[in-house]
Amino acid sequence: xxxxxxxxxxxxxxxxxxxxxxxxxxxxxxxxxxxxxxxxxxxxxxxxxxxxxxxxxxxxxxxxxxxxxxxxxxxxxxxxxxxxxxxxxxxxxxxxxxxxxxxxxxxxxxxxxxxxxxxxxxxxxxxxxxxxxxxxxxxxxxxxxxxxxxxxxxxxxxxxxxxxxxxxxxxxxxxxxxxxxxxxxxxxxxxxxxxxxxxxxxxxxxxxxxxxxxxxxxxxxxxxxxxxxxxxxxxxxxxxxxxxxxxxxxxxxxxxxxxxxxxxxxxxxxxxxxxxxxxxxxxxxxxxxxxxxxxxxxxxxxxxxxxxxxxxxxxxxxxxxxxxxxxxxxxxxxxxxxxxxxxxxxxxxxxxxxxxxxxxxxxxxxxxxxxxxxxxxxxxxxxxxx
Amino acid sequence: xxxxxxxxxxxxxxxxxxxxxxxxxxxxxxxxxxxxxxxxxxxxxxxxxxxxxxxxxxxxxxxxxxxxxxxxxxxxxxxxxxxxxxxxxxxxxxxxxxxxxxxxxxxxxxxxxxxxxxxxxxxxxxxxxxxxxxxxxxxxxxxxxxxxxxxxxxxxxxxxxxxxxxxxxxxxxxxxxxxxxxxxxxxxxxxxxxxxxxxxxxxxxxxxxxxxxxxxxxxxxxxxxxxxxxxxxxxxxxxxxxxxxxxxxxxxxxxxxxxxxxxxxxxxxxxxxxxxxxxxxxxxxxxxxxxxxxxxxxxxxxxxxxxxxxxxxxxxxxxxxxxxxxxxxxxxxxxxxxxxxxxxxxxxxxxxxxxxxxxxxxxxxxxxxxxxxxxxxxxxxxxx
Numbered sequence: 001x002x003x004x005x006x007x008x009x010x011x012x013x014x015x016x017x018x019x020x021x022x023x024x025x026x027x028x029x030x031x032x033x034x035x036x037x038x039x040x041x042x043x044x045x046x047x048x049x050x051x052x053x054x055x056x057x058x059x060x061x062x063x064x065x066x067x068x069x070x071x072x073x074x075x076x077x078x079x080x081x082x083x084x085x086x087x088x089x090x091x092x093x094x095x096x097x098x099x100x101x102x103x104x105x106x107x108x109x110x111x112x113x114x115x116x117x118x119x120x121x122x123x124x125x126x127x128x129x130x131x132x133x134x135x136x137x138x139x140x141x142x143x144x145x146x147x148x149x150x151x152x153x154x155x156x157x158x159x160x161x162x163x164x165x166x167x168x169x170x171x172x173x174x175x176x177x178x179x180x181x182x183x184x185x186x187x188x189x190x191x192x193x194x195x196x197x198x199x200x201x202x203x204x205x206x207x208x209x210x211x212x213x214x215x216x217x218x219x220x221x222x223x224x225x226x227x228x229x230x231x232x233x234x235x236x237x238x239x240x241x242x243x244x245x246x247x248x249x250x251x252x253x254x255x256x257x258x259x260x261x262x263x264x265x266x267x268x269x270x271x272x273x274x275x276x277x278x279x280x281x282x283x284x285x286x287x288x289x290x291x292x293x294x295x296x297x298x299x300x301x302x303x304x305x306x307x308x309x310x311x312x313x314x315x316x317x318x319x320x321x322x323x324x325x326x327x328x329x330x331x332x333x334x335x336x337x338x339x340x341x342x343x344x345x346x347x348x349x350x351x352x353x354x355x356x357x358x359x360x361x362x363x364x365x366x367x368x369x370x371x372x373x374x375x376x377x378x379x380x381x382x383x384x385x386x
Numbered sequence: 387x388x389x390x391x392x393x394x395x396x397x398x399x400x401x402x403x404x405x406x407x408x409x410x411x412x413x414x415x416x417x418x419x420x421x422x423x424x425x426x427x428x429x430x431x432x433x434x435x436x437x438x439x440x441x442x443x444x445x446x447x448x449x450x451x452x453x454x455x456x457x458x459x460x461x462x463x464x465x466x467x468x469x470x471x472x473x474x475x476x477x478x479x480x481x482x483x484x485x486x487x488x489x490x491x492x493x494x495x496x497x498x499x500x501x502x503x504x505x506x507x508x509x510x511x512x513x514x515x516x517x518x519x520x521x522x523x524x525x526x527x528x529x530x531x532x533x534x535x536x537x538x539x540x541x542x543x544x545x546x547x548x549x550x551x552x553x554x555x556x557x558x559x560x561x562x563x564x565x566x567x568x569x570x571x572x573x574x575x576x577x578x579x580x581x582x583x584x585x586x587x588x589x590x591x592x593x594x595x596x597x598x599x600x601x602x603x604x605x606x607x608x609x610x611x612x613x614x615x616x617x618x619x620x621x622x623x624x625x626x627x628x629x630x631x632x633x634x635x636x637x638x639x640x641x642x643x644x645x646x647x648x649x650x651x652x653x654x655x656x657x658x659x660x661x662x663x664x665x666x667x668x669x670x671x672x673x674x675x676x677x678x679x680x681x682x683x684x685x686x687x688x689x690x691x692x693x694x695x696x697x698x699x700x701x702x703x704x705x706x707x708x709x710x711x712x713x714x715x716x717x718x719x720x721x722x723x724x725x726x727x728x729x730x731x732x733x734x735x736x737x738x739x740x741x742x743x744x745x746x747x748x749x750x751x752x753x754x755x756x757x758x759x760x761x762x763x764x765x766x767x768x769x770x
């Protein structure tokens with residue numbers, strides 16, 4: 001068996017491109033904290049000349065990321081937002097238009113409405129749970145179809161294959177923010193998507209200790225456009241953080257499997273509580289996107305949202321949790337409880353939040369590696385303090 | 387005396403000193419964290435998410451703002467990410483004036499990234515006030531982007547004059563201060579609105595990290611750059627923020643020694659028969675020397691020089707032993723670069739030729755080795 005082409009995905013995560021240093025045999029790739037590289041001969045173009053253009057530690061990470069989602073190439077950025085910035089600006093110019101999933105991460109919303117719109121790039125938000133909406137929003141100047149599935153924070157599911165067809169028919173670059181499911185549960189390029197984007201801060205990194213972004217491109221042409229922006233605008237991931245991210249990816253399979261199991265248990269428990277108004281988790285059979293997700297992904301993820309019966313209940317719960325950490329972000333080994341209206345989606349106007357159903361009683365829970373019983377007990381005790 | 391008075395050398399070696407009140411640690415802690423715990427809904431410690439604000443990066447940002455006498459500092463993952471963020475303050479239809487002799491990466495960004503987004507750049511020899519004034523009277527200019535000394539021809543622009551022209555026309559003055567650092571030149575005092583650094587270079591100083599820094603003069607610009615930094619996310623990592631702080635602590639000893647070495651090497655080069663021209667503002671023969679002395683406190687440690695022909699330039703690159711042949715500059719190690727083939731390849735050939743960036747030109751970033759060894763190495767390579 002070729003160690004770089006193992007039979008099982010879980011094994012390929014550990015033995016991807018960067019499983020050993022060729023020179024020393026070290027099982028961990030060295031951290032090359034070098035900004036520049038000695039050039040032996042002017043007439044020979046060496047692989048590495050300047051750390052922004054290429055760094056051996058970052059390269060090992062980028063090859064690993066490309067391998068995880070069957071991409072031609074991948075690129076690592078200093079944050080999820082700089083990954084989105086590069087992926088989008090690589091394919092639009094002033095006057096172009098983007099069709100986007102409506103309930104998208106607040107930071108992506110801010111980027112499109114507050115930043116990109118200033119450069120003459122317009123967008124239309126659509127509910128991508130029905131492909132007809134994206135189709136209807138396409139204009140002659142549309143260049144990108146940008147999806148997020150499961151969406152943030154309401155975990156709505158988009159039919160990826162149907163949207164890929166729409167993008168192909170209209171010559172659009174199809175992109176998806178695959179942060180929530182991670183390559184472990186969803187490989188969008190295998191479904192025909194052109195570009196997959198991650199906030200690698202989340203499940204890929206997995207330890208809430210670094211900020212990173214990733215862009216994975218299906219073809220050489222798509223990849224070179226993204227690489228051009230990475231090198232030109234320079235929002236590259238540092239060698240130290242590239243190494244930390246590689247280290248995080250080694251436990252991706254183990255973490256995702258365990259966290260998903262706990263998420264299912266917690267979601268099922270929440271559904272039965274009288275103080276819980278609704279639970280949003282695509283792993284539940286009652287979730288409207290459950291069947292579509294089962295058809296396109298290898299799992300449901302580890303993030304769920306739920307609404308409490310009252311805002312007082314939400315405040316009590318958030319104030320009293322002991323095991324859960326109240327913070328923005330998600331995808332770490334620690335369970336993180338967040339309040340979208342005031343945190344991740346604060347950049348959205350209140351009226352837009354209301355339209356999307358991001359209410360003031362909605363909480364988002366990213367399930368970590370704690371024992372399921374402890375998480376449930378913490379939620380139970382905090383919601384109903386004695 | 388408080389920390390913000392006194393000689394800049396004192397400020398430099400004390401950057402990030404005792405920022406951690408809880409432990410009194412002399413060195414700033416590295417907060418390798420993505421996110422921060424909230425006490426309750428809507429109750430923040432002031433730190434929510436590291437893209438927005440990270441305590442280690444914050445120390446670097448505050449220190450660089452203090453060193454450049456600006457309102458706020460911002461740290462990015464590379465010098466180019468810093469430039470991309472600053473150009474983000476302009477809008478489609480705006481025109482920027484830029485020094486015609488300019489780092490190749492900046493030129494590439496203006497031409498292939500900003501231009502398709504509707505921001506046009508006009509290139510002008512900013513050493514010629516009249517040419518700049520003529521452009522201002524002909525076109526609506528939103529900003530002027532200056533390198534002084536320029537990369538790689540080391541031309542000197544009068545920042546005060548450019549600022550006066552810009553002010554009269556409501557344009558923003560941006561100075562890339564990478565070659566000088568705040569130790570030698572403080573552009574905000576000369577009228578600049580925004581100062582940019584590739585912190586990779588002299589500030590970090592060890593060729594071991596990439597970094598971009600921006601300092602703004604006004605609160606309005608600070609808000610705008612802060613928004614762009616958070617919205618597009620090209621931030622510097624906590625570990626690299628710490629490395630840059632660590633580098634800044636030795637900036638004055640490094641740069642003073644590099645500069646002394648550079649002065650001696652430039653003088654030696656200018657007398658060598660195989661050297662046609664030496665571009666270094668520390669030489670009295672440099673056309674911008676007097677102006678540079680007025681606006682900066684030293685000529686820095688970058689020298690460009692032209693040898694008799696391209697073949698000799700290539701031979702030098704092949705034969706240097708102590709000096710490394712690599713892109714970049716500003717580190718403790720001396721580096722030699724071939725601008726036409728490396729840092730400036732993205733500039734069209736005809737433009738390069740007009741500027742004098744041809745194959746016979748070499749750029750030397752002088753480090754802190756013993757100057758005799760550097761001269762001996764150059765002598766052997768030049769005369770081979």
